[in-house]
Amino acid sequence: MKLPKFEYAAPESLGQACRLLESRGEEAHPIAGGTDLLMALKNRQKFPKMLVDLGAVPNLSRIEYSDADGLRIGAMVSLRRLAANPIVREKYPILVQAALSVGTVQLQAMGTVGGNLCQDTCCMYFNRSAMVRQSLEPCHKLGGCICHVVSSSEECWAAYTGDLAPALLALGASVSMAGPGGEQRLPLQELFSGDGKRPIALRPGQLLAEIQVPAAPPRSGAVYLKLRQRETLDYPLLGVAVHLTLERGENGHCKTAALAMTAVDKAPILLQEAGKLAGRKLTEAQIRELARAAYKRAHPMKNLYGLTTKYRLSMVEVYVEMAVRQALESAIH
Amino acid sequence: MDKTVRININRESYELELEPNQTLLDLLREQLGMTGTKKGCEIGACGACTVIIDGEPALSCMTLALRCRGKEVITIEGMAENGRLHPLQEMAIEHGAVQCGYCTPGWLLSAKVLLDNNPSPTLDEVRSAISGNICRCTGYQKIEESILAAAGRSLPAPAPEGESSPRV
Ligand SMILES: Cc1cc2nc3c(=O)[nH]c(=O)nc-3n(C[C@H](O)[C@H](O)[C@H](O)COP(=O)(O)OP(=O)(O)OC[C@H]3O[C@@H](n4cnc5c(N)ncnc54)[C@H](O)[C@@H]3O)c2cc1C
Ligand code: FES
Ligand code: FES
Helix, strand or coil, X not given: CCCCCCEEECCCCHHHHHHHHHHHHHHEEEECCCCCHHHHHHCXXXXXXXXXXXXXXXXXXXXXXXXXXXXXXXXXXXXXXXXXXXXXXXXXXXXXXXXXXXXXXXXXXXXXXXXXXXXXXXCCCCCCCHHHHCCCXXXXXXXXXXXXXXXXXXXXXXXXXXXXXXXXXXXXCEEEEECCCCCEEEEHHHHECCCCCCCECCCCCCEEEEEEECCCCCCEEEEEEEXXXXXXXXXXCEEEEXXXXXXXXXXXXXXXXXXXXXXXXXXXXXXXHHHHHCCCECCHHHHHHHHXXXXXXXXXXXXXXXXCHHHHHHHHHHHHHHHHHHXXXXXXC | CCCEEEEEECCEEEEEECCCCCEHHHHHHHHCCCCCCCXXXXXXXXXXXXXXXXXXXXEHHHCEHHHHCCCEEECHHHCCEXXXXXXXXXXXXXXXXXXXXXXXXXXXXXXXXXXXXXXXCCHHHHHHHCCCCCCCCCCCHHHHHHHHHHCCCCCCCCCCCCCCCCCC
């Protein structure tokens, strides 16, 4: 499976990279680890005329932490380096769980945090090889006008299946973008457009430069659980991240609560209902209520290989309850 | 852009003329004749094409050859040094951890990265290190045994029936 022809550039500053990408518009794509992008090129799903390598851009591979500012992760940090970082292991074990659940060891070593967040959506029709796809009419995502998942739909229903996004959303992360309008800092959630066809809300010339995670408060616990068929290789068929902080004292009142999911919609979901737990004691009834709210919000579709949609949906409540209990456990200890 | 690229492969420096769309796998197999690196799925899912780049495990089918400029690549051809097989290779032979051999170069290199960083791994660490290398012939037991043996350890006795708990 040969790669199609393209031009290649390796700019040596972030500004140069952004200007080059802006000047070439839609026909130039940034390449980080390349594990997501090159698959799309091999399968003839994307046709960039130029790849702009971010590997030579300085300062994108740093991991820094301070109690005042929290954690800052450069977009080009590999998942394997993130998971091996002593501070991340100590203060943000949820990021270790999420990073080490991506694909395989080799993909973790090659894949970057920025590339993981900005990965394309998945769909078992769109993701087939060009040869297999020949038998089907091109779908919305390939410039056609049909969705093979929801055949009556005017929209593309490909699923967002990144593993880091839910963990970072639950931790309250924000992202810095570099580009034409200067640097911009946004809540991570705003990176995702909710459009299956074009899931990342970046304009040509805009690059994700850094991810910021607030300092880990005391008495907090965060957990990421991933449903997949095999313990390796597979993308999530459901991913649930929960982050809880408890009030001081013995009463077990919740100070903050956040819940995020992946693989059950066109964008990762940050569930607003979780915020209602703040200031309340976490009872069994409340955990079940939260699980129910997540179940109602999740829309697994028949767009991923593996388990049935019904099974995936029925696992939402199970995984939320499990994740809340585990997060609570680690917040107490 | 200058298309001449210097890459260190198996401790030797190569000066190469490369096209942007050439993968490291294409370069190794077709231009350099190093066919020990295997071509399996070609989309990053099987691990047959695993090599080591600057000490990290990498899929050569998903790596642009041009991006290896100035880097150190180790392929299966470079695993033996000074005419002596690596202990992992010797143990693979001794434990019969090879059937058709297609996955073998890939998992040997994944295991090398493991032992280079962690000379006495547990069985779980071995399993996780080779979990990106799919073998369609054997079970993985002999492969695990041979890696543990190369690290000077042996496979722990299997848990009695009913004691192994399923993992979530
Ligand atoms: C077999 C297989 C299994 C996989 N399993 C999983 C899985 O379980 N979970 C999972 O989450 N992913 C999985 N992936 C997808 C992918 O490997 C990972 O998401 C990886 O982290 C992507 O990072 P990358 O650096 O390689 O991205 P790249 O391929 O380099 O980039 C991905 C996309 O993001 C854009 N991009 C990259 N960096 C930036 C930036 N700084 N600013 C703006 N845009 C940028 C690129 O243009 C491209 O469109 C799998 C892939 C394969 C081949
Ligand atoms: S050939 Fe590279 S992963 Fe299968
Ligand atoms: S020995 Fe045949 S694939 Fe592993």
